[in-house]
Structure formats: structure tokens, C-alpha cells
Amino acid sequence: MAEIKFEIEKNIGVLSENAKGWKRELNLVSWNGREAKFDLRDWDPNHEKMGKGLTLSKEEVIELKSILNEIDV
Incomplete structure (x- = not known):
């Protein structure tokens, strides 16, 4: 399997942390x-391992924000 290269350019925020220190x-x-x-x-705490996730374009984030603003939580 080919190596996946990534660079975290900006941390926007942490939603949660589990007992093992992994952060969403x-x-x-x-x-x-x-x-x-x-x-x-x-x-993981060192940003070396990751779980499955979701990647969104700027346009998708704008639409998601609009949808979330419409719901009562």
C-alpha cells in the first residue's frame, strides 16, 4: 500500500478527546x-496515526454550516 503523505496546515479546533488521548x-x-x-x-496525541475521517471542500463546509444553522440542538 502506498504511503499517504499529509500536512496539517491549520488546526481549527478539537471537538472531543477519548480516554486514550485521541482527539477528534x-x-x-x-x-x-x-x-x-x-x-x-x-x-493520536502525536498526529502520527489517524482514524477514518471526512474531508470537505470550502463549498461543502459553507453548505454544512448553513444546514447546521437551520437546526435546533
Whole structure:
């Protein structure tokens, strides 16, 4: 399996942390040298290992924000 290269360009925020220290974070991440996208996933404390996540374009984040603003939580 090919190595996945990534660079966390900006940490936007931490949503939660589990008992083992892994954090669910929203970051701007460049994957394999491509333009950075919004990325939501779990990371180990050293940002060396990651869980499955979701990557969104700026347009998708704008639409998600609009949807979330419409719901009562």
C-alpha cells in the first residue's frame, strides 16, 4: 500500500478527546501535496496515526454550516 503523505496546515479546533488521548479534530489538511481541505477525524496525541475521517471542500463546509444553522440542538 502506498504511503499517504499529509500536512496539517491549520488546526481549527478539537471537538472531543477519548480516554486514550485521541482527539477528534477539525483541521485544514493537505493530502499528498494537494490543496488543503477541511478534514474531520480522530488523531493520536502525536498526529502520527489517524482514524477514518471526512474531508470537505470550502463549498461543502459553507453548505454544512448553513444546514447546521437551520437546526435546533
